[in-house]
Amino acid sequence: MLIREELCVGCGKCQPYCPTAAIHFAGLVSVVDQDICYECGTCLRVGICPVDALAEHPMVYEYPRALRKFFSDPSATHKATGIQGRGTEESKTNDVTGRVKPDEAGIAIEVGRPTLGMGLHDIQKISQALARAGINEIEECNPIHSMIADPATGTLKEELLDERVLSAIIEISVPKERVPVVLQTIKEVSKEVDSVFMLDVFSTLGPNLEIQPDILQMITDAGFTWRPNAKINMGLGRAWE
Amino acid sequence: MTHSLHREGSIDSLERDFVVFIYPARGFNYKGNQPKVRHLVEIIYQNEPVNMIATALRENLYSEVSHEEVLDTIENGDETTRVYSCFKSRDNIKQLLTEFKEADEGISIMVSGLVDRVRDMAAEVGLSPHTINLSLGIQGNTKRLPPADIRQFTTMCGHGVVSPHLVRDHIRKVKTGRTSSWDASVALAKPCACGIYNPYRSKEMLDDLTPVYTVSRW
Ligand code: SF4
């Protein structure tokens, strides 16, 4: 994002809207720190500026800066997925697609969430740790997949490493017996990253919304706990195409 | 995209916070889904949502856009619409699910909320939930996070675009009498591009928090 200096009246109204505090005063006007801005578009979208001084950065749709927008602006469509968002449809349509089967589990690492964002260097620490542990089941249609230069090492494309994004989701589907190694690897790498991520595990349910007991045991054994609120696919979908 | 999964706050407060998604699946039930999604959104409107956005329009419940305009865009727009909505009462959600079940449109429906409550409702309505997405919380360098009482606001926007600084700014405005806790909550809902920020819950939390908070500048 940019602030047009000649228009800005320095009211400061836009500043608290920036989740990453990229907007600050420079003399009598506000400016956007281009290194910090992850191009989420929030300041512009809310229409807070009284003089329309906010404008998109000219490079916002140019590779590699475009990565910032696609992974940070909730209303931007990601070319790789064709859906708006930082991941795939994951559990939301599992009743229709059957992507994660009863003997499998989905694991999602939501890097940068909540709010802090994450540099691609940090994301690479996670992708490399997963590769070292032999975890190469990152979903192909997951946008992160296209950022990886070498799946064997989890190294990301060199030109992306200076970018940062508000959120990106690494999605992994594994047979249930591989859940412990994935969670253990994530536990270890969580000590190395400079930012934060949210961790999700999804699996099919038994009757009466019974969560598979072995999944819960694996989560406990890996030293994690689950929150009392969850996202539940109510089983009302069906395929007709 | 798991942006309704990690809402933080007390159990008591989460009792009044449910998120519902309507989600057609690409390649499985996209063809001809528009009238079905429209019908499901009509049902949402009849069950007191506290917020909602259809991706075809991206305007939340507190914008100037009429229900008819949203419904028309869903039915006649070029793109398949996904719908995100938010409710504050268990009774509304139960009625909503009852009507969704009767409508039998075949589109995936997700409910985010306290698992025990959703389990009870599913049993009462006669649904068999298919998949659960569990949150194992925030990992990594958590020292950098804003405090938990601010996160209970910001995590209502799972994309993280409701800024912690904006929350503090509005606490300050409420505290100094420049805005009401309701108006502040509607303002806080605005950056959330998915319409799942719950302004009723936000108002309750602002009323609780404002007296005990001291804020200079955000
Ligand atoms: S686009 Fe987002 S990150 Fe950049 S200045 Fe605006 S609000 Fe901040």
Ligand code: SF4
């Ligand atoms: S809201 Fe507009 S005029 Fe005010 S500081 Fe921001 S860019 Fe400048």
